[in-house]
Amino acid sequence: MKMKRKGITVYKNIAGNEWNEDTFKSIQYRTTDNFTKCAIAGVSKVLIEVDASKIDKNYLGVLVATSTGAYHSIQNVYSDYLQLGFRKINPSLFPNIMMSTVLSWCTRQSGAHGNSTTLLVSQKQEKEQIYEYLSMQLDSGRCNYMIAVYLNDQADGYCIWTEREETAIQRGDHIKIYF
Numbered sequence: 001m002k003m004k005r006k007g008i009t010v011y012k013n014i015a016g017n018e019w020n021e022d023t024f025k026s027i028q029y030r031t032t033d034n035f036t037k038c039a040i041a042g043v044s045k046v047l048i049e050v051d052a053s054k055i056d057k058n059y060l061g062v063l064v065a066t067s068t069g070a071y072h073s074i075q076n077v078y079s080d081y082l083q084l085g086f087r088k089i090n091p092s093l094f095p096n097i098m099m100s101t102v103l104s105w106c107t108r109q110s111g112a113h114g115n116s117t118t119l120l121v122s123q124k125q126e127k128e129q130i131y132e133y134l135s136m137q138l139d140s141g142r143c144n145y146m147i148a149v150y151l152n153d154q155a156d157g158y159c160i161w162t163e164r165e166e167t168a169i170q171r172g173d174h175i176k177i178y179f
Contacts, residue, residue, distance in 0.1 A: 144163060
């Protein structure tokens with residue numbers, strides 16, 4: 001896959017314990033799973049890094065990617081059901097069954113109005129598959145900026161900010177890594 005000078009990117013590692021408790025109201029904090037909290041923490045870190053006040057949110061898209069799909073999560077729910085019984089299981093703690101919940105939190109946090117979707121990727125090639133999707137969105141002109149969040153089943157991962165080179169120069173941002 002050849003992607004020379006199509007855009008720029010910021011790469012941030014995120015860990016499962018990095019969320020900010022002030023982001024959530026008390027009821028939300030108790031019912032939101034670590035997977036979602038970690039995704040929101042990654043989006044917040046990236047938006048601080050790139051100065052979100054200069055971004056047109058109508059052209060901002062969000063991608064939430066994971067290599068842990070619903071099948072894996074349903075196996076976890078079922079094994080907990082067998083061990084604990086049905087009264088001890090909170091389905092909201094298994095977000096991979098409904099990735100749109102994580103996506104909606106990320107789009108709300110970022111204020112994105114562009115193309116946003118979820119993506120199940122291969123664990124061995126997740127970066128290539130994520131960059132391929134981001135590149136498609138930028139090349140087609142659907143988005144000028146993209147935030148990609150990748151999380152595994154331990155709620156660790158990374159967050160990627162990608163934007164067109166022209167928009168970065170217009171914003172006065174010349175640092176980042178070309179891809």
